[in-house]
Amino acid sequence: MPVSMDTVWQWLSEIPDPEIPVLSLTDLGVIRDVSWQDETLVVTVTPTYSGCPATAVINLDIETKLLECGVTKVRLEQQLSPPWTTDWLTQEGRAKLRAYGIAPPVDGTRSDGSAAGRVARLTGQGSFQVACPRCGSENTEKVSQFGSTPCKAAYRCRSCLEPFDYFKCH
Amino acid sequence: MARDTLFEWLLRRGDTALVLGHRVSEWCGHSPVLEEDIALANVALDLIGQARMWLGLAGEVEGKGRGENELAYLRDAWDFRNFLLAEQPNGDFGQTLMRQFLIDAYQVPLLEALKSSKDERIAAIAAKAGKEVAYHLDRSADLVIRLGDGTEESHRRMQQALDALWSYTGEMFASDAIDTAMSEAGLAPDAASLKAEWKETIEAVLDEATLTLPESDFAHMGGLTGRHSEHLGHMLAEMQFLQRAYPGATW
Known part of the structure; x- marks a missing residue:
């Protein structure tokens, strides 16, 4: 076994999400498993959304990063079940x-x-408040269920009047 | 389960998602407001992603070396197994939204039931797609209400859209030999069993939208056996042009 799993996870945690570069792929929770099968490093990835255009870029970025780190054989596997959920987004x-x-x-x-x-x-029940990420006000409203990507909704703050994206619970 | 039965059933799922996804994508850059343009493009993306999963599995089941791309780009209209409703032209924004709502309200209970399919590949796709379609339904139901219960003009257009599309909804609940075989094998729910929940959603939303449910239960049929309206051929001509003109072209 050439390198430890901790090291591999550390490398993976350095790969930014292509759409939201402040998040790493491990923050996003899309990497479900990493294991050595003989000389090959197998990385199991789950897509966030079925049609997310970032999926192909994520796979390419993982492969590129690991090859750069000196891993010679990398194989990516897609896992659909259990489906990705925002519960896997880390607190960080x-x-x-x-x-x-x-x-x-x-x-x-x-x-x-x-x-x-x-x-x-x-009937107006079951609604919830999303706090504005800029001013913290909860006086906000949804503009559209879908924002700049399928995972987000478009909101606007009635206090500071700024528009913002809300990462939907998924 | 006979391989061709499962293949046919998977094409119904994949083709409906693909055709509807392509139709919705036709709005890209043409929507009445920016937010809706973006929302439509995102719904189209989800649907095309779901089509890839269903058609990928269909190709695997068929076992003849065809993948999602061959199935999407290299079949002609008579090989498509989508609901006729999905291929109906976009019309105005209201008609697009009404078509979306009528299909979303069907997809939610269908995918929920498929989560307990005995085929774990089907269950996995359903669990993934079901989470996305729930948000599609939230949005389309919300807009049907806002436009139906909106101005006189928006109300008139929504009622017109509902009246025009209604006769295409019956096809979604007509069980045939393929559906029966799938449900007897525990792989999928019987199509007719989905109608009660669909109707409940439709009635609740249309009531809020002040729209009137058409009375006729006449249903156009044929999509599931490859007898399509003239609209599908025109759509495919555009969608498939590049792969037809430049076979094997890559990006």
């Missing part, structure tokens, strides 16, 4: 998101598409 990652101007996910607010959930929303 959430703090970095906020500092970058993106409101981190409000846990427990994932849309499940259920009829009960929809009725609750229609």
Whole structure:
């Protein structure tokens, strides 16, 4: 076994997410497993969203990084199940998101598409407040369910009047 | 499970996602407001991503060396197995939204049921896609309500869209031999079993939207057996042009 797993995870934690470069791939929680199979380093990655255009770039970045670090054989495997969830975003990652101007996910607010959930929303219940990452105010409103990427929603702050992205609970 | 039955069923999922995804992507750069343009592009991305998963698995099941790309770009209209509803033209923004809502409301219970499919590959795709489609439904239902219960003009257009698309919804719940085989094997729910939850969502949202549910239950059929409306061929001509004109071209 050429290098320790801790070292490999350290290398992986240095790879920025292509869309949100303040987050590392390990902050994002998309790397599910790393293991040696004989001489090959196998990295198991789960996509955030099925159509996320960053997925191909993420795979390329992992391969490039590991080859640069001297690993000679790398194999990437895609794992769909269990599906990626924002629960895997590290606390450090959430703090970095906020500092970058993106409101981190409000846990427990994932849309499940259920009829009960929809009725609750229609009647004004089941809504939640997203704090503005710039001024901290909770007086904010959703502009669109989808923001600059599928993982985000577009919001605006009624206090400081700035628009911002909200990383949806997924 | 006969291999061709599973293949056909997977094409229904993949082609519906692909055709709807492509239709929605046609809005890119043409939407009435920037936020909606971005939202439509993101929904299209999700759907095309889901199409890749379903068609990738379909190619694997078929075992003839065809992958997601061959299935998407090198089949003609009669080989497509999408719902007719998905291929209907975009029309105005309201018609696009109504088409999306009618399909989203179907996809949510379908994917939920598929999460317990005995085929773990199907269950994994459903779990992934289901999380995305829940947000699609949130958005399309919200906009159907806002536009239906909006101005006189937006209300009129939404009612017109609903009336125009309604006869294409029945196809989603018509069970045939493929559906029956899939449900008997514990791989998928019977199509007809999804109607109750779909109807509940439709009625609740249309009621809030002050729109009137059409009474006719006449249903256009044929998408699942390759008999499509003229619109699909036109769409494919554009979508497939590059791979047809320059076979094997890579980016």
